[in-house]
Amino acid sequence: MTTARDLMSPGAECVGSEESVQQAAERMAQLGVGALPICGTDEKLKGVLTDRDVVVKVLAAGKDPATTKAGELQQAEAVTVGADDSAEEAMATMTEHKVRRLPVIDGTTLVGMVAQADVARSLPTPDTGELLAALSAD
Structure with missing residues (x-):
């Protein structure tokens, strides 16, 4: 059975919830990623910040990314999905x-x-196509 651990890119780096969106965007650029998990001061996962969030919820809304x-x-x-959950569970959650x-998480x-690209690289084409169609639908 293929698990989420098999599909994932390991070593995700968090952005702190108190860090600025500017710092997060700079880290995304450095790492070449389009999203960073947000972790609180308690080191627990709080959410995910995407490049789209930066554009739509900050820049387009007229907010200052530095503050x-x-x-x-x-x-x-x-x-989230558990590391040992099946690939099918990960796709269903997405x-x-x-x-x-x-x-x-473990x-x-x-x-x-x-990421969607991890699924595309690792799973058969029909499964990937179903995921892409579901994520692209309104």
């Missing part, structure tokens, strides 16, 4: 919540991220 905190953009509850990037520890 807007990453934590201001976190969701009510972080959507589909249900319409997310292209999914934090992978217990309460962030261990990686599964």
Whole structure:
């Protein structure tokens, strides 16, 4: 059975909830990623900040990315998948919540991220096509 751990990119780096969106965007550029998990001062996962969030919720809204905190953009509850959950469970979670990037946790520890591209590289074409169609639908 293929698990989320098999699909994920390991070593996801968090942005602190008190760090600025500017700092988060700079880290995304450095790492070449389009999303960063948001972790609180308690080191627990609080959500995910995406490049789209930066554009839509900060820049387009006229907020200053240097003073807007990453934590201001976190969701009510972080959507995650367990490291040992099946690939099918990861895809179902991504589909249900319409997310292209999914934090992978082992217990309460962030261990990686599964992105739509990870699914495309690792799973058969029909499964990938179903996920892409679900995420692209309104």
